[in-house]
Amino acid sequence: xxxxxxxxxxxxxxxxxxxxxxxxxxxxxxxxxxxxxxxxxxxxxxxxxxxxxxxxxxxxxxxxxxxxxxxxxxxxxxxxxxxxxxxxxxxxxxxxxxxxxxxxxxxxxxxxxxxxxxxxxxxxxxxxxxxxxxxxxxxxxxxxxxxxxxxxxxxxxxxxxxxxxxxxxxxxxxxxxxxxxxxxxxxxxxxxxxxxxxxxxxxxxxxxxxxxxxxxxxxxxxxxxxxxxxxxxxxxxxxxxxxxxxxxxxxxxxxxxxxxxxxxxxxxxxxxxxxxxxxxxxxxxxxxxxxxxxxxxxxxxxxxxxxxxxxxxxxxxxxxxxxxxxxxxxxx
Ligand SMILES: [Zn+2]
Numbered sequence: 001x002x003x004x005x006x007x008x009x010x011x012x013x014x015x016x017x018x019x020x021x022x023x024x025x026x027x028x029x030x031x032x033x034x035x036x037x038x039x040x041x042x043x044x045x046x047x048x049x050x051x052x053x054x055x056x057x058x059x060x061x062x063x064x065x066x067x068x069x070x071x072x073x074x075x076x077x078x079x080x081x082x083x084x085x086x087x088x089x090x091x092x093x094x095x096x097x098x099x100x101x102x103x104x105x106x107x108x109x110x111x112x113x114x115x116x117x118x119x120x121x122x123x124x125x126x127x128x129x130x131x132x133x134x135x136x137x138x139x140x141x142x143x144x145x146x147x148x149x150x151x152x153x154x155x156x157x158x159x160x161x162x163x164x165x166x167x168x169x170x171x172x173x174x175x176x177x178x179x180x181x182x183x184x185x186x187x188x189x190x191x192x193x194x195x196x197x198x199x200x201x202x203x204x205x206x207x208x209x210x211x212x213x214x215x216x217x218x219x220x221x222x223x224x225x226x227x228x229x230x231x232x233x234x235x236x237x238x239x240x241x242x243x244x245x246x247x248x249x250x251x252x253x254x255x256x257x258x259x260x261x262x263x264x265x266x267x268x269x270x271x272x273x274x275x276x277x278x279x280x281x282x283x284x285x286x287x288x289x290x291x292x293x294x295x296x297x298x299x300x301x302x303x304x305x306x307x308x309x310x311x312x313x314x315x316x317x318x319x320x321x322x323x324x325x326x327x328x329x330x331x332x
């Protein structure tokens with residue numbers, strides 16, 4: 001596919017993925033050196049498509065000097081392994097254990113979600129089918145993170161671009177902002193046609209409490225309202241303007257969805273799985289991980305706002321609206 005010139009020296013290239021979300025974008029920035037932002041999934045098809053896009057602007061992968069990854073999801077990191085091993089890879093430090101496939105981290109991740117599935121009330125038959133981190137990383141690259149960047153940093157060779165730490169969709173998520181003209185490389189923080197998910201992740205170490213990814217995500221969106229964004233270059237879909245309008249719409253939709261989740265808790269105690277099944281009667285089977293992630297985000301938010309209460313019974317957690325009538329459908 002032909003690359004799209006977003007701005008002088010900034011190209012968008014759209015690559016195929018094997019995922020439900022469809023194609024993913026990578027961006028090429030020609031500055032003092034050449035930077036690739038994000039790297040598609042690890043498939044031959046994506047690599048060929050990427051080479052083809054480069055050819056249109058008279059380049060080959062050898063011309064690329066460094067790779068910046070907005071977050072650790074496989075549709076954004078997969079092609080790194082097709083490059084020379086010594087190509088510098090730059091990302092947030094929270095991408096490191098994913099990208100380096102740290103064994104202790106992966107074991108803890110699998111253990112955490114196994115226990116979480118039980119806590120959420122997921123029946124055993126479905127828990128057995130929940131994917132492991134190894135399966136999730138099938139299309140991701142494995143390598144060494146050359147340099148970690150964080151909020152406010154700049155990256156060598158990316159003059160004028162500032163790193164923003166924008167967690168929520170992923171704990172490792174960064175965005176790149178060019179203040180002088182408001183160009184914003186958003187990764188999966190803000191997509192025009194799809195509302196991006198706030199995905200549950202385990203804490204990075206035993207001392208951290210589990211992050212409330214939906215609240216983080218809302219904070220990341222709200223801080224974008226303070227920026228003068230002219231154009232958003234998203235991880236999926238076309239480049240778009242009017243970011244503030246879209247952000248306000250997303251924030252409002254989340255409030256509405258939060259109230260919907262609350263309405264399911266008026267009639268009595270329910271698990272995360274119960275609500276997921278009621279709210280997403282088809283998707284709860286095909287995309288269970290995402291559905292549970294989504295519902296749990298709203299439950300954490302409602303708990304924090306003291307709109308609901310929770311109770312634990314035999315290791316399973318049940319929720320109920322705080323002002324709901326006391327007609328429990330469950331007996332303990
Ligand atoms: Zn993503």
